[in-house]
Amino acid sequence: MGSKTVIGITGGIASGKSTVTNYLITHGYDVVDADEIVHHAYEKESGCYKLIQEVFHSVNRHEIGQIVFHDASKRQLLESILHPYVYQVMEDHITKSSHQLVFLDVPLLFEAHFDKLCDKTICVYLDEDRQIERLMKRDHLSSDEAKNRIALQMPLAKKKAMATYTIDNSGYLEDLEGQILKILEDVNKDGTL
Numbered sequence: 515m516g517s518k519t520v521i522g523i524t525g526g527i528a529s530g531k532s533t534v535t536n537y538l539i540t541h542g543y544d545v546v547d548a549d550e551i552v553h554h555a556y557e558k559e560s561g562c563y564k565l566i567q568e569v570f571h572s573v574n575r576h577e578i579g580q581i582v583f584h585d586a587s588k589r590q591l592l593e594s595i596l597h598p599y600v601y602q603v604m605e606d607h608i609t610k611s612s613h614q615l616v617f618l619d620v621p622l623l624f625e626a627h628f629d630k631l632c633d634k635t636i637c638v639y640l641d642e643d644r645q646i647e648r649l650m651k652r653d654h655l656s657s658d659e660a661k662n663r664i665a666l667q668m669p670l671a672k673k674k675a676m677a678t679y680t681i682d683n684s685g686y687l688e689d690l691e692g693q694i695l696k697i698l699e700d701v702n703k704d705g706t707l
């Protein structure tokens with residue numbers, strides 16, 4: 515978009531996107547988080563609030579998650595309310611940002627075509643056993659529930675193949691920095707940033 519460089523960060527659920535973006539934020543980069551925008555949409559002053567309440571008779575994310583993670587048509591309905599809102603907020607953020615480089619953290623970057631906003635993309639991946647393990651631990655889910663949530667997204671192997679860059683987060687946290695720096699170096703190789 516314009517003279518700015520926009521990089522989309524994706525991966526599977528609990529693959530480590532936020533861990534990567536925390537590093538970028540700590541180092542002064544501009545990062546927009548789709549999950550955070552979605553969470554704002556559940557607040558009363560957002561234009562989505564009334565619509566969500568009408569459809570789900572609730573604005574409690576945990577309750578709605580219990581429904582939409584098991585019902586594809588309800589999930590599509592919720593996405594049809596939220597994705598255009600998230601897209602618009604991201605587009606506005608890119609336009610207004612004073613940074614030359616903007617990162618978008620979007621779990622459904624390819625599924626929901628947010629990659630249209632991006633010049634380049636990064637997929638944060640890990641092996642499925644570790645993904646299940648980390649998701650169970652972080653969100654207090656059973657193994658079956660974790661597998662169900664993973665299955666709702668495009669297979670990580672496919673996202674990996676679609677992305678410009680990949681980051682392997684199967685190992686230790688300390689292994690991430692070198693991979694991130696290598697990508698930043700490549701993004702900046704023509705010295706324009």
Ligand SMILES: CC(C)(COP(=O)(O)OP(=O)(O)OC[C@H]1O[C@@H](n2cnc3c(N)ncnc32)[C@H](O)[C@@H]1O)[C@@H](O)C(=O)NCCC(=O)NCCS
Nearest residue numbers: 527548549552575576578579592593596600621622666667
């Ligand atoms: C389902 C909801 C209510 C769950 O809220 P909750 O606070 O419990 O979880 P949170 O928002 O932090 O999401 C956690 C992770 O779940 C996964 N996830 C969320 N929504 C979806 C979805 N529609 N399809 C597949 N995976 C999803 C993502 O990997 C996300 O990072 C909420 O995520 C939501 O409204 N989702 C629909 C909007 C959406 O598609 N968001 C994804 C980013 S655009």
Ligand SMILES: Nc1ncnc2c1ncn2[C@@H]1O[C@H](COP(=O)(O)OP(=O)(O)OP(=O)(O)O)[C@@H](O)[C@H]1O
Nearest residue numbers: 526527528529530531532533621648652685686687
């Ligand atoms: N290399 C690692 N070693 C051990 N634990 C890790 C590592 N990277 C991330 N984690 C942990 O795994 C969990 C998932 O990571 P994170 O929240 O960054 O994933 P995410 O891709 O942003 O997830 P979501 O799509 O659900 O928002 C977190 O609890 C995080 O602390």
